[in-house]
Amino acid sequence: MSQTLAPPDRTAAAPSVVPTALPPDPQLRALAERHGLTVSGARPPLREYTRRLWARRHFIAAFATARLTATYTTARMGQLWQVVTPLLNAGVYYLIFGVLLHTRHGIPNFIPFLCTGLFVFTFTQSAVLAGTRAVSGSLGLVRALHFPRAALPIAYTLVQLQQLLFSMGVLAAIVLICGVPLTWHWLLMVPALLLQSVFNTGLALVMARIGAKTTDTAQLMPFVLRTWMYVSGVFYNLSAFTGSAPHIVSAALNCNPALIYIDLMRYALIDTVRAQDLPPHVWPLALGWALLAGIAGYVFFWKAEEEYGRG
Amino acid sequence: MAETTVERPPAPVTGYGAPADDRTPTVICDNVHIVYKVHGGGSGKGSATAALQRIVRRSPSAGVREVHAVKGVTFVAHKGEAIGLIGSNGSGKSTLLRAVAGLLPPTAGRVYTHGQPSLLGVNAALMNDLTGERNVVLGGLAMGMSRQEVRDRYPGIVEFSGINEKGDFVSLPMRTYSSGMAARLRFSIAAAKSHDVLMIDEALATGDRAFQKRSEARIRELREEAGTVFLVSHNNTAIRDTCDRVLWLEKGELVMDGPTDEVVTAYEKSAG
Numbered sequence: 001m002s003q004t005l006a007p008p009d010r011t012a013a014a015p016s017v018v019p020t021a022l023p024p025d026p027q028l029r030a031l032a033e034r035h036g037l038t039v040s041g042a043r044p045p046l047r048e049y050t051r052r053l054w055a056r057r058h059f060i061a062a063f064a065t066a067r068l069t070a071t072y073t074t075a076r077m078g079q080l081w082q083v084v085t086p087l088l089n090a091g092v093y094y095l096i097f098g099v100l101l102h103t104r105h106g107i108p109n110f111i112p113f114l115c116t117g118l119f120v121f122t123f124t125q126s127a128v129l130a131g132t133r134a135v136s137g138s139l140g141l142v143r144a145l146h147f148p149r150a151a152l153p154i155a156y157t158l159v160q161l162q163q164l165l166f167s168m169g170v171l172a173a174i175v176l177i178c179g180v181p182l183t184w185h186w187l188l189m190v191p192a193l194l195l196q197s198v199f200n201t202g203l204a205l206v207m208a209r210i211g212a213k214t215t216d217t218a219q220l221m222p223f224v225l226r227t228w229m230y231v232s233g234v235f236y237n238l239s240a241f242t243g244s245a246p247h248i249v250s251a252a253l254n255c256n257p258a259l260i261y262i263d264l265m266r267y268a269l270i271d272t273v274r275a276q277d278l279p280p281h282v283w284p285l286a287l288g289w290a291l292l293a294g295i296a297g298y299v300f301f302w303k304a305e306e307e308y309g310r311g
Numbered sequence: 312m313a314e315t316t317v318e319r320p321p322a323p324v325t326g327y328g329a330p331a332d333d334r335t336p337t338v339i340c341d342n343v344h345i346v347y348k349v350h351g352g353g354s355g356k357g358s359a360t361a362a363l364q365r366i367v368r369r370s371p372s373a374g375v376r377e378v379h380a381v382k383g384v385t386f387v388a389h390k391g392e393a394i395g396l397i398g399s400n401g402s403g404k405s406t407l408l409r410a411v412a413g414l415l416p417p418t419a420g421r422v423y424t425h426g427q428p429s430l431l432g433v434n435a436a437l438m439n440d441l442t443g444e445r446n447v448v449l450g451g452l453a454m455g456m457s458r459q460e461v462r463d464r465y466p467g468i469v470e471f472s473g474i475n476e477k478g479d480f481v482s483l484p485m486r487t488y489s490s491g492m493a494a495r496l497r498f499s500i501a502a503a504k505s506h507d508v509l510m511i512d513e514a515l516a517t518g519d520r521a522f523q524k525r526s527e528a529r530i531r532e533l534r535e536e537a538g539t540v541f542l543v544s545h546n547n548t549a550i551r552d553t554c555d556r557v558l559w560l561e562k563g564e565l566v567m568d569g570p571t572d573e574v575v576t577a578y579e580k581s582a583g
Binding site: 024025028029031032035036037038039040041042055056058059062063066067069070073074138140141142143144145146147306307309310 | 411
C-alpha cells in the first residue's frame with residue numbers, strides 16, 4: 001500500500017521557487033520532539049562547539065602533519081625543502097633589497113634583520129592564504145564527514161606554524177653565523193610566537209568563512225597581502241619613516257599587528273635592536289591583537305557553521 | 312504561480328511514513344528543499360585564456376548558477392528500516408542523503424534525526440601522497456574515532472582490506488596502489504565504524520570477487536548494528552536484496568514511497 005505523492009510527470013519543469021516562509025509541519029515537529037529527535041546539522045552552542053572541536057584535536061594534528069608531509073613527498077629532496085625554501089626566499093630578498101636597493105643603510109645586522117622580518121611575515125601571510133582556501137578547497141571533506149569545520153582553518157594554520165618552526169631553525173643558524181650573540185632574550189621568542197599563532201589562527205578563521213562564500217577572495221588576497229608586507233617594515237626600518245610622518249599616520253603604522261610581531265621577534269633575536277627601538281606599548285598591543293583576532297575570528301567562523309557544506 | 316509552491320504537499324498520514332504509529336522514528340524530513348550554488352568556470356581556478364574569452368565575449372555564464380536539487384521531500388524513517396533511494400542520475404538522491412547527514416543544510420524545511428547520521432565513506436579525508444598506514448589513522452580520526460580506537464582497529468582494517476596479501480603495501484604511498492587496492496582500503500576504513508543511522512551511497516562493491524563478497528557481508532553486519540540504513544543505488548537487485556522500503560526521487564521530487572517490490576516495479580516500468 002504505497003502512495004503516490006506527486007505525479008511522475010517528467011516533462012513539465014517544476015517552478016524553482018523555494019518556499020522559505022513555510023513554517024515547519026506541527027505534526028512532524030511534535031513527533032520529532034516526542035522521540036527526542038534533533039534538527040540535523042544545526043549549529044551547536046559555542047561551548048558545545050568548543051568541546052567537540054577539542055575532541056577532534058588528534059584529527060587536527062594528524063591532518064596538519066599529513067598535509068605538511070604530503071607537500072614535499074613527490075620532490076626528490078623531500079623534507080629538505082622545508083629548510084631550503086626559506087633560505088632561497090631570504091636570498092632573493094637580500095639580493096634585491098640589500099644589494100641592489102640598499103635599504104640596509106643604517107641598519108646594523110641587516111641580514112638577520114631581513115630574515116627575521118621575512119620569516120615572521122611569511123607565517124602570517126601563508127596562514128591567511130591557506131585559511132582563505134581552508135573550507136572552499138576542502139569542500140569534498142566538508143560534504144562527506146561531520147566535524148567542527150573550525151578544525152580546517154586551525155589545521156592549516158598549524159601546518160604553517162610547523163613550516164615556521166623549520167624556518168626559525170634556519171633563522172637561528174643565520175643569526176649566529178652573522179655574529180649575533182646568543183642571549184637570554186631569545187626566550188622571548190616563545191611568547192611572541194605564541195601570540196602571533198593565536199592572531200594568525202583568528203585571521204585564518206575569518207578568511208575561511210569569507211573565502212567559503214566568495215571564492216574570488218582567494219584571487220584578491222595575494223595583492224592585499226603584498227601591500228601589507230610593504231607597510232610592515234620587512235625590508236627596511238620603518239621607524240626612520242614614522243619619525244617624520246604625521247602623528248596619526250605613524251600611530252596607525254605602529255599599531256600594525258604584523259609590524260608588532262616582527263619587531264618583537266627582532267627584539268628577541270638581535271642584540272642591536274633595543275627596547276627603545278620598539279613601537280610604543282608593544283606587548284599589550286601584541287596580546288590585544290591576538291585576543292581580538294582569536295576570539296572574534298572563532299565566533300565569526302562558528303556563526304556560519306551549518307552553511308559551509310553549501311559551497 | 313508562487314501560491315502553488317507555497318502550498319504544503321500532502322503530509323503522509325497513513326501507511327508508509329505515518330507519524331501516528333508506534334514505531335520509533337529515526338529520521339524525519341519535513342518538506343525539504345535544497346538549493347546549492349555551482350561556481351561556473353568564471354571564479355576560482357580556471358585558465359586565463361578562458362577567462363579572457365569570457366570577458367571579451369561578455370558571456371554572463373561566468374557567474375554562479377543555482378541548482379534546485381531537492382524540492383519539498385517529506386518522509387519519516389523508522390528504526391530497523393532499510394530504505395533504498397532510486398531515481399535517474401541527478402535526481403537528488405545523494406543531495407538528500409547529505410541533508411539528512413547534516414552536511415548540506417536544507418534551504419527550506421527541516422530534517423530531524425536521531426543522533427548523528429553518517430555517510431559511509433572517507434575518500435575525501437584521505438591523501439594520495441601518504442602511505443596506506445597513515446591514511447588508515449587519518450581516516451579513522453576523521454570519522455571521529457579516538458587515537459586508542461584507531462590503534463585497536465588498525466590491524467583489523469588492514470587485514471580486511473587485504474592489501475598486505477601481496478607484500479608490504481601498507482607502508483607505500485596510496486598513489487602507488489592500483490585503483491582496486493585503493494578502493495579496498497577506502498572501504499575498509501569507512502566500514503570500520505558502526506553508526507546509528509547509516510547511509511551508503513552506491514558503488515560500494517569494488518575490488519575483486521573475493522573482496523566483493525567480504526564487503527557485502529560487512530555491509531550486512533553494519534545494517535544489523537545500525538538503527539536505520541539508507542542505500543542509494545542504481546542496481547535494482549541490490550535494492551531488492553537489502554531494502555524493505557524504497558523512495559523514488561525524480562527531478563528532486565518524491566514520486567513514490569512504499570514497499571520495495573511495488574516501487575521498484577513501477578520505477579522499472581517508467582524507465583522502460
